[in-house]
Amino acid sequence: MKPILKAVHLSKNFGGLQALKAIDLEVYPQKIVGIIGPNGAGKTTLFNCLTGLYEPSGGQLYFQDQPIVPELSQHIYKSIRIASFVFGLISFFWIGFVLFYTYPQTVFKLELCLFVTFIFALRILVIKYLNHYEAWAWSLYFMFLFIDTYFTIRLFLVPIHVHALLIYIWILSFIICHGYVLTILISFETRKCFGFKMGVDRISKMGISRTFQNIRLFQNLSVIDNVKIGAHICMNSGFFSTMLRLDSHVQEEKNWEQTTLSYLRDVGLENQAFHLASSLSYGSQRLLEIARALASKPKLLLLDEPAAGMNPKESSNLISLIRKIRDSGLTIILIEHDMKVMMKLADYIYVLDHGVLIAEGSTDAIRENPKVIEAYLGPKI
Amino acid sequence: MHDLQWKKIVIVILVLLLPCIPFGSSTDYILRILTTVYLYMILSLGLNIVSGFTGLLDLGYVGFYGIGAYTAGLLTIHFNLPFGVIILLAAVNGAIWGILLGVPTLRLTGDYFAIVTFGFSELVVLFIRNELWLTRGPMGISGIASPSFFGHSLSESWHFYYLVLVLLSIVLVIIHRLEDSRIGRAWYAIREDEIAAQCCGINLVKYKVMAFAISASIGAVGGAFYAKWFTFIHPDMFKFWESVLILCLIVLGGMGSIYGTMLGALLIIPLSEVLRIILPQYLMNSRYLIYGIILVIMMRLRPDGLIPFQIAQSQKNKHAQKRLFRHHETYP
Amino acid sequence: MVFDQSSLLLQQLVNGITLGGVYALIAVGYTMVYGVIQLINFAHGEIYMLAAFVALTLITQCHIPFFASFFITIGICGCLGVVLDYIAYRPIRKSPRLAALITAIGMSIFLQNLALILWGGQIHSFPQDVLPKIFTKIAINFSDVIVTWLEVFILCVTVCSMFILHYIITRTKIGIAMRAISQDKVTASLMGIPVNRVISFTFFIGSALGGVAGILVGIYYNAVFPTMGYVAGIKAFAAAVLGGIGSVPGAMLGGWVLGITEVLGAGYFSSEYRDGISYAVMILVILFKPSGLIGKPLPQKV
Secondary structure, eight states, X not given: OOOSEEEEEEEEEETTEEEXXXXXXXXXXXXXXXXXXXXXXSHHHHHHHHTTSSOOSEEEEEETTEESSOHHHHHHHHHXXXXXXXXXXXHHHHHHHHHHHHOTTOTTHHHHHHHHHHHHHHHHHHHHHHTTSHHHHHHHHHXXXXXXXXXXHHHHHSOOOHHXXXXXXXXXXXXXXXXXXXHHHHHHHHHHHXXXXXXXXXXHHHTEEEOOSSOOOOXXXXXXXXXXXXXXXXXXXXXXXXXXXXXXXXXXXXXXXXXXXXHHHHXXXXXXXXSBGGGSOHHHHHHHHHHHHHHTOXXXXXXXXXXXXOOHHXXXXXXXXHHHHHHTTOEEEEEOSOHHHHHHHOSEEEEEETTEEEEEEOHHXXXXXXXXXXXXXXXXX | OHHHXXXXXXXXXXXXXXXXXXXXXXOHHHHHHHHHHHHHHHHHHHHHIIIIISOOOOSOHHHHHHHHHHHHHHHHHHHOOOHHHHHHHHHXXXXXXXXXXXXXXXXXXXXXXXXXXXXXXXXXXXXXXXOHXXXXXXXXXXXXXXXXXXTEEOOSHHHHHHHHHHHHHHHHHHHHHHHTSHHHHHHHHHHHOHHHHHHTTOOHHHHHHHHXXXXXXXXXXXXHHHHHHHSEEOGGGGSHHHHHHHHHHHHHHOTTOHHHHHHHHHHHHXXXXXXHHHSOGGGGGGGHHHHHHHHHHHHHHOTTOSSOHHHHHHHHHHHHHHHHHHHOTTOO | OHHHHHHHHHHXXXXXXXXXXXXXXXXHHHHHHHHXXXXXXXXXXXXXXXXXXXXXXXXXXXXXXXXXXXXXXXXXXXXXXXXXXXXXXXXXXXXXXXXXXXXXXXXXXXHXXXXXXXXXXXXXXXXXXXXXGGGGSEEEEETTEEEEHHHXXXXXXXXXXXXXXXXXXXXXXXXXXXXXXXXXXXXXXXXXXXXXXXXXXXXXXXHHXXXXXXXXXXXXXXXXXXXXXXXXXXXXXXHHHHHOTTBHHHHHHHHHHHHHHHHHHHHHTOXXXXXXXXXXXXXXXXXXXXXXTTSSSSOOBO
């Protein structure tokens, strides 16, 4: 059987701190995989990498054999950086050449030079900053290149006096702003297409859905609206069909009202469907998060400490709920501190400590593993 | 069931009554005030999309208002296009500038977003003031022809009253539909929690820009109507304080609730008219003092406004529950 | 020819430095308040405007000599800042940041229109005979670059204020308390720092410096009007952002950079867009480098 999720040498650094060090994971479909480890072991960081909230510093993630981390990104990064500085230098000398050899009689020579220097410092700053957003920077260079070439050629052709030169500078700086905006306009979608950035929403569209350790519900909205937002990617009525209230839109809303209610029924919150999310009890809020995550019809569900703050009865309900979800065909990755819950649920367990995978295996194997005991209780005295 | 019917009755009465106001004994003056009220309702509904639904404080809304007004004014003067076309073009132009402003400011939140939008509106005013070749600068544009339909030019106050009522209804219907849909829910999600919203598959870029574009185009429509109604526009009409006034309306009414923002306009605009009468001539502009006090007091005593968003939501939920209950007897 | 141009440039630089010093003074107020309670105090510009009006009233109506009224005004402005904090910002300290921002905007409008009611909308000016005579005399005349004693005075006052401020922040107990609060308010209060009193003191210092700037600008341009605080306030905020908001040296640097940029830009680029230059700088800095010139690397937050 092929694994649904595979991590290969996944690592994540925060400045000097290595939160994850070359993690290798394999998750098989329709299994419940547990991740345990002491506080600060990197469990939630792993989840954040899986859902795209953090971009991994190294390694690769495959979901159903598709890479999650864009592969182009690391590769292009360096060449763009070099290109940016080379381009910055070239355009600087180019303008200098035009200024000093074409218009030697310029009156405002000194100030003009100061101004041009300023503009180019600004440009380089912009480009340098944009390095984090490769496609933006990429398009920006071409824009600058185009503008410079175009205007210098025009200036050679047309008889020019000082006034027009000032206008040229003015237009130049003006177009930089426009160029910037245009570039972003052009590139914010291309960025995703070419895989420059992970895009959290793109990953959730692939079929990974999650809950959060510290509850992140939409507190001021009703329970049912929370679940409907979870179903966002499954619905597809756009601006115009909404505005004109087309039949497809009305039908979709109606269908999804029923579907969301059925999700709420599954977790046992149907009676509170129209209450505000903030009015629910802590345990119910956790259940609502699960319902919201399920509403996007995921293939892989990541649960981050679902049983935290639940009493024994609630957590036994939760266990049967999670089993039911698994039986309906989903794969589940579970972070949990409550070992009873974990041992009852998990088919396979990974143990993390300080960002390193220290053990893996079935529940029984983990229970006996001396390394795990050491990580939790400290070394033997 | 009872309050639902009551509400329906009230709405029906209002709908029947509002168009009848011009037939009563009301004077031109009252009609003018009401027209202003409706105009500001349109504007505050537009601002509400960005500030209320999406939760980004937009201090530069008046920029779009000005863009709309100048689009309408210039198009009328140079090309004398029909009113419908002008409104559409103004809306499109507003949307374009909304997108242009929205895209670079996406990463910003809170204070910085507010400041950047503020800077934008100031730049718009500076541009209008200084680019004489396009806007005639501080002289303003005067003599903008009134809109005409089927050869009849609108001139009486009640003509404009109906015109703005129609515009308001259209805007209201659009916003109502958007609010209770996938798009509106995505906006709410962004306001409540951006990270959770992303994890639910909401494309932040797309929905923020969409909110910006729709809000800006509504502002521009308001501006276009204003230009056609007032027949004179001037850069000083679109200064920052106008933004603050609109902000004041939605803060008073309740950010994020549609009826709240309309209530805000209904309360404050006549108030400022009253002040205009009471205050002596040289203190006319100082009526903004009141708006300042309202902002401060509202933030201190009732930061969610007169009709808070949560209450509007729970009302809506009650209705939804009843609707479902009617259809499905099995529901508890 | 070249000579003329460079002297023009120098003259503009002198103007820019004078103006920049004033911006720096106002920007310090913004940045200190932001550092301590993370609030953009929109009403700060209005305090600057009120300072000019108060000084004008003291001099022309009460006939208090210039230097005496200078110091009285500074005191009044400081107290005004404290009062502002007390009535407007303290009650909502725990609410969301947007609420505080809206309150600040409300206060700004309120104060501006209050001034409009009290003093009227027309442009007031200081009568020449009440100012010290020496201000209009030329201090330095170096190859057509003219520096008046007023400019020297402004520069001196600015630099002195900066040094005093620097001393307060780095050497005194209350300065250390301010820095502690800017790091973590709760922990600071647990350490026995009277948080509210220190915040009031921050407002006092910031507003007093704003007041200094208000008087200086009032006599420099010899024009006092109710909307002067609005534009200057925004420019100073731009300066604070440019330097890195929350950092005091950043605000000083930002003020001067912005002042010089603005004067040079107005001179050589377009004087109509003089205000636009600061707005544009502000927007660009926020978009591309929100931490400012020396925001993060030098975290001397106050």
